[in-house]
Amino acid sequence: MTDTDVAIIGGGLAGSTAAAMLGRAGVGTILIDPHPIYPPDLRCEKLDGGQLSILCKTGLADAILPATTFDGSTRDGKAWVARFGHLIDKRPGGQYGILYDDLVNAMRAAIPPSVPRMIAKAVGLTVGDDRQQVSLSNGTSISARLVVLAHGPSVALKDQVGIQRTVTSPCHSITAAFDIKPAHAGAFDFAALTYYPERTPDRMAYLTLFPIRTSMRANLMVYRTMDDPWLRDIRRDPGRSLFALMPNLRRLTGDIEVVGPIKIRPADLYVSKGHRQAGIVLVGDAFASSCPAAGNGTGKVFNDVERLCNIHIPNWFMSSGMAADKIAQFYDDPVKWGYDEAAAAFAYQLRSMSIEEGFTWSLQRYLRFIARGAIGSARRLGMIAIADRVASEEWTQRLRSLGDRA
Template identity: 75%
Template sequence: MTDTDVAVIGAGLAGSTTAAILGRAGIPATLIDPHPVYPPDLRCEKLDRGQVAILHKTGLDGIALSAATFDGATRDGKAWIARFGRVIDKRPGGQYGILYDDLVNVMRSAVPPEVSNVVAKAIRITTGDDRQEISLSNGSVITARLVVLANGLSVALKDQLGIERTVTSPCHSITLAFDIKPHPAKPFDFAALTYYPERARDRMAYLTLFPIGTSMRANLMVYRTMDDPWLREMRHNPERGLFALMPNLRRLIGDIEVVGPVKIRPADLYVSLGHRQAGIVLVGDAYASSCPAAGNGAGKVFTDVERLCNVHIPNWLASPGMAADKINQFYDDPVKRAYDETSTSWAYQLRSMSIEEGISWSIQRRLRFFVGAAISAACKIGVLSDGNQFVPEGWTQRLRDRT
């Protein structure tokens, strides 16, 4: 039996970042995950400036963006914004492309050796007001004052604890991810490109092209069902499927070849119920999901982890016990709540803005581009000495960063 202050179950982005922050703060912690190296996984592949700003509060932004053991994060250049085959704006870059598994493994490399790393699966958990007990697949047992549940979509441990996952919007969006190269071989004219749908009936949010290392990555966000015939077309003949959806895209990117497989991931929106319990706290996707099309999943994870590790865990460990009233302070944290509410609101707003038909929605779509162009023009006027752009906080920040 091993004893620690904090046991972190799950070493994805939320869990590994949590373990890294706690370990660097000198808080005894144990990280539990069955994978010695995080496997390939289609999730976040881009960090915007707002998300990097949150990550900066953890002290891990430099490691995440420039780790030499991986390709590292690739910052884009000037980003083209386009629709109907026409470029409507060119904006300074500021986003970083990095594959999710690379990002997670970078974060794992930041976990100091003082944190015990257990390669096993947590199969049983018992919680209480004072001590928590975790049984592992290798037969060992870990006791801790606090358990941080960061095991993403897994529900087995939550079922044991009576924590329910309620799906609020099944298959809310679908992400398609693939690499492209020009055919015949020649450089693209753009460093990064965001292309918006030509018709609401296409049920598409946007296509974003951005560099990761030497590759040009494509993330295509759509609102469809998994049995849609167009998805089969994208699996078997992606070039034809891509230009069938966006006929005028060829004007900007020319003929292209899709390199490697097309990865497809549907995303449900869900929330947890019955999670306010003594001794255990849920972070990231273990608590609630976000829509990949809205692009705030990484920011949601970083907000959860930053508030938990920088504010709440040090306060909780300073006094005996780990009753539910302590845990509730995290779920009621105003910064966390505000980001959660914005994440959910933006997920539904973007879906409606993309696929709803009618005059009012058409007007809103046009206003969206006018507002975006106005923000871009204001940024160009207010260029800072270091080349960064000033962008107002709030919804304009979200619009500016995600486009």
């Protein structure tokens, strides 16, 4: 039997971030995951300013940013936005591209040596008011004051302690990810591009192009079912399918070549029930999923872990026991609760804005197009250039002072 204060089950982004934070804070922690190196996985592939703001609060941004690829568009206004086939804005960007497995492995590298890593699968779990017991596939048993469940959508351990997963929107969205390059020599005219759908029947949220390493990465977000023939077509001839979906895209990209394999991932929306128990807390996708098209899943993970490790675990460990009323403080945290609610609401709003045909949604799409076009026109006339520059300089200064802020 190995004793520790915190046993983290799952070494993805949530679990690795928690292990790094707790280890740096001197809290006795063990990370349990069967993968010595996190394998390729289609999830988050870029970080935006809001997610970086939360990452800064974890004290780990300085360990992550060197592994990312900055889109280079903060000052030169080359993050293009196109809607209905028209280029409507060239705005400052400032996003950081990184494949999910690279992100997780960079976070794992930030875990201090004081945190043991058990390369095994958790197969048994018993929880209570005092100590929690975790059984591993290698025969090891771990006793901990607190178990952090961070193993994503898996249900095996949840079933053992009576936590249910309720799917609220099956196959809510589908992500198709691949690399592209110009068909002829040269580079794209943009540093990054977000392209919104031309027709609602295409059931598309948007296409986003952004740099990762030396490649231009494409994330295409659609609302379809996994038996839709379109998914078969895009696997067979991705370039043709892409331009069939967005006929006017070629005006901005020119002819393209799809490089490497296409990865496709459906995403269900689900929530946990019966999770308010003694001795165990759920974070990230273990608690509730998010929609990749909404782009707030990584922020949700960072928000969960930051609140848990900076606020709640230090408070919980000031007294004995780990009763359910202690654990409830995390789920009732207004910062966590507010982020979760906003993420869920936006997931449904974006889907309706993208595919619903009614007058109300058509009007909203038209008004959004007009508003963003007006912003783009103002930017071209220099009317908001000063605000862009101030925002850019402020964010640059924040990134330079990450170490102090941590």
